[in-house]
Amino acid sequence: MAGFISALPGAVSQGLIWGIMAIGVYITYKILDIADLTVDGSFCTGGAVFVVLFGAGAGLWLAMPAALLAGMLAGLATGLLHTACGIPAILAGILTQLGLWSVNLSIMGMKANVAINVIDPASLDRLLVSLRFVQGAVRGDESLWRHPIVTVGLFTAAIIAVLYWFFGTELGASLRATGANPDMARAQGISTGRGKVLGLMLSNGLAALSGALLSQYQAFADASMGRGAIVVGLAAVIIGRVLFSSVFRNFALKLLGVSAGAVIYHVVIQAVVSLSGIDTNYLKLISAATVAVFLAAPFWRERFFARGAGKGGRAHA
Amino acid sequence: MLDIDGVCKTFNAGTVNEKTALRDLSLHIGEGEFVTVIGGNGAGKSTLLNAVAGVWAVDRGTIAIGGEDVTRLPEHRRARYIGRVFQDPMMGTAATMQIEENMALAMRRGRRRTLRPGICRAERETYREMLRILDLGLENRLTAKVGLLSGGQRQALTLLMATLQRPKLLLLDEHTAALDPRTAAKVLDATERIVGRDRLTTLMITHNMRDAIAHGSRLIMLYDGRVVVDVSGEEKRRLTVPQLLELFGRASGSDEADDTLLLS
Numbered sequence: 050m051a052g053f054i055s056a057l058p059g060a061v062s063q064g065l066i067w068g069i070m071a072i073g074v075y076i077t078y079k080i081l082d083i084a085d086l087t088v089d090g091s092f093c094t095g096g097a098v099f100v101v102l103f104g105a106g107a108g109l110w111l112a113m114p115a116a117l118l119a120g121m122l123a124g125l126a127t128g129l130l131h132t133a134c135g136i137p138a139i140l141a142g143i144l145t146q147l148g149l150w151s152v153n154l155s156i157m158g159m160k161a162n163v164a165i166n167v168i169d170p171a172s173l174d175r176l177l178v179s180l181r182f183v184q185g186a187v188r189g190d191e192s193l194w195r196h197p198i199v200t201v202g203l204f205t206a207a208i209i210a211v212l213y214w215f216f217g218t219e220l221g222a223s224l225r226a227t228g229a230n231p232d233m234a235r236a237q238g239i240s241t242g243r244g245k246v247l248g249l250m251l252s253n254g255l256a257a258l259s260g261a262l263l264s265q266y267q268a269f270a271d272a273s274m275g276r277g278a279i280v281v282g283l284a285a286v287i288i289g290r291v292l293f294s295s296v297f298r299n300f301a302l303k304l305l306g307v308s309a310g311a312v313i314y315h316v317v318i319q320a321v322v323s324l325s326g327i328d329t330n331y332l333k334l335i336s337a338a339t340v341a342v343f344l345a346a347p348f349w350r351e352r353f354f355a356r357g358a359g360k361g362g363r364a365h366a
Numbered sequence: 367m368l369d370i371d372g373v374c375k376t377f378n379a380g381t382v383n384e385k386t387a388l389r390d391l392s393l394h395i396g397e398g399e400f401v402t403v404i405g406g407n408g409a410g411k412s413t414l415l416n417a418v419a420g421v422w423a424v425d426r427g428t429i430a431i432g433g434e435d436v437t438r439l440p441e442h443r444r445a446r447y448i449g450r451v452f453q454d455p456m457m458g459t460a461a462t463m464q465i466e467e468n469m470a471l472a473m474r475r476g477r478r479r480t481l482r483p484g485i486c487r488a489e490r491e492t493y494r495e496m497l498r499i500l501d502l503g504l505e506n507r508l509t510a511k512v513g514l515l516s517g518g519q520r521q522a523l524t525l526l527m528a529t530l531q532r533p534k535l536l537l538l539d540e541h542t543a544a545l546d547p548r549t550a551a552k553v554l555d556a557t558e559r560i561v562g563r564d565r566l567t568t569l570m571i572t573h574n575m576r577d578a579i580a581h582g583s584r585l586i587m588l589y590d591g592r593v594v595v596d597v598s599g600e601e602k603r604r605l606t607v608p609q610l611l612e613l614f615g616r617a618s619g620s621d622e623a624d625d626t627l628l629l630s
Contacts, residue, residue: 215481219474222463222484226471229460236419236458237527238445238475 053323058183060319062197064312065205066178066262067281071289071311072208072304073255074282080216081228081248083131086142088256088282090149091123092275095257096264097156100163103265109177113261119156120257121250123149128246138245154272164269176265177204197266204262205308208255213301224248256282277333280340285311287343367567368395368535373417373427375591387413388424389591395584399598400561400568402578404610405588411571412453414588415537418569420444432534446476449528449566451521451541458524461513465504465523468512469493472527496526500556518549522556529560536561538570542577554581575607587614 070092077085095116102112123145130141157163166172167181178197185191193199215221226234227244234241256278264270289303289310297306318336322329375388387410395401405411417424418431420441428437431447452458459468470485470493490508497505500522504515512520521541528536538557542550558581561568572578578585585602587595587610594617597605 217484218481219479219484220481222467222471223479225463225467226460229462230457232452232457233460234471235441236445236448236450236452237471238442238477239471239479240440240442 050324053320056319056323057316058187058196058198059180060315061312062178062180062183062201062266063263064315065198065201065308066259066266067278067315068259068285068308068311069201069205069208069262070256070259070278071282071285071307072205072212073252073259074279075286075289075304075307076212076248076252076255078283078286079228080225081245083138083228083245083249084142084279085124085127085249085252086139086279087123087127087145087149087249087253088278089275090146090153091120091253091256092260092263092278093153093270093272094119094123094149094156094275095260096270096274097153097163097260097272098257099261100165100264100270101156101158103165103175104163108175113177113258116257116261117254120260121254123257124250124253125246127253128249131249132242132245150272157270157272161272162269165265167268178262178266179268180266181268201262208258209301209304209308212304216300220247277336280333280336281311281314284314284336284340284343287340288313291343367397367399367432368393368418368569369428369430369433370394370414370418371428371430373429374425375413375417375422376425379425387591388417390427391592392427393586393593395567395569397567398565399584400566400582401570401584401586402582403569403571403586403588404573404575404578409588410591411588412539413591415450415539415569415571418535419448419450419537447534448537449530449533449535450537451524451528451539453540453543455517455520455524455544458527459512459520461511463512464509465497465512465515466490466493466508468523469496469527469530472530475531496530497523499559500526502552516549518545518553521545521549521553525553525557525560529564529566532564532566534567536566536568538568540571540573543573557581575610579605579607579610585610587617589614589617 070088074085074088077083098116098119099112102115126148127141127145130136130144131138136144154161165176167176167179173179173181178200182191182195182197186193186196216225223234223239224244224247226237226239227241227248231241234244260275263274285307287310289306292313293302293306293309297303318332321327321335322332370391370393373388373391374386376384376386378384391410391414403411403414416422418429420436420439424437428435430436431444436444436447450458460471466485470489473489493508494505502519502522504519504523512523515523525541541557542553545553554577557570560566568582570582579602583602584598585595585605586593595613
């Protein structure tokens, strides 16, 4: 129990970091109605780009936007495979993700793992987040403002603010229409192909930013760091909806719910690990099974409980 | 306003499901004409409207709107000239978006979508005024999600959205077919009022011969991918359903008109 409590701040920090990727998944999965598997690759692309640039002496202001841009390029690739080549979205994402494996390795100089120097205080100080800040803040030799929960929390708030603004603009509204009803969107002069590409770029840009933050946090980028990212993202989206959909109706709050979903996911996983002592290699199986159950829930509810549930018309949300 | 010349369209060419939907079809519609389109199942009515709207490319022929050749323009680029209402009430609006958001999307049809706000305060008043015309009480529900509306309300809203900016061409694809008779009459009435008010060039498909005769200034009948009957003016005004059936029988060379045309 004590182990779990002491691991809690770390789990919350990681949850917030993954939450940014989950917000990206929300954009494709809920707004555009596309299951985009590119994020498994672009998450690592962000980490790889950041670590390499940072290692070469670049500051946050260069390395973070570069990671964002690299992720957007990955989204562009999937978007073009889907819209310009007519490949089903899910397959387009798988193709990009597979290709990114090589791209990510080549970014990292054909090494599966590249570390950030956090021993050198000057280097550590240039980072936005680090696991060391969690420990530092607890010990008191680091200001609380540098605690990852605070920095990533503020970062997330800024991203939510930008997205809230964007989806309220003409362009953002056309993206929402593209996902909600492509026939209607085209009839109203919206290029649904362009909307999908833009949404995929946005989503993978966020995944890459999230990867860049995680690589800082754990002080390394790893070729397999994005494996299963889509499942974590879906889990966060689903947890966010299940727990908060009745209170969070505003778009910004829904995004906040997704971020909170990612935090809860990580806290639960941490609890399972600390309290049951299970081999962490089983975590992916547990995650997959949990997400499968949540995805199946609406279908089961319809199938087994709908018949006896009275004759009143069910409202479709 | 609309010039269709020698348009052909075959679906699934070269397969057992091959279906020629439009055969060398030509049609010229002048500005302000309100054309009703009838024909049996598979005659090519919806295919004709989809060809004009640009849902897919035609195999041969040209389509021009207001003198501009749009044959090669994709669907979303043609939308700046065209307002559309579909047969399926779910198809013309975005269910998860608000009434005012749907209208704001339609208001920006044919314009570049920028990073300006998707809807501004002044627009809301305009939309409220416009919704009042429909007489469905929607003017007080601007921020309601469209998914909460009935099929008839959604269809009326789609009609309003199609005509928000005066389109060069209004395409109505059996837009009252999925509605109950009372709602259908109401939507048809709103159609008549809006088309009359803005003098819109309109193509309206209907499976109801009485509606086809009662509305519009010109009536065309399709059979097997071609225009086989085309009446307008005084002749159309005096047209009756039996006469129409006879015209159809003569044009199609068959007397099974009653079977092929869905009557009501």
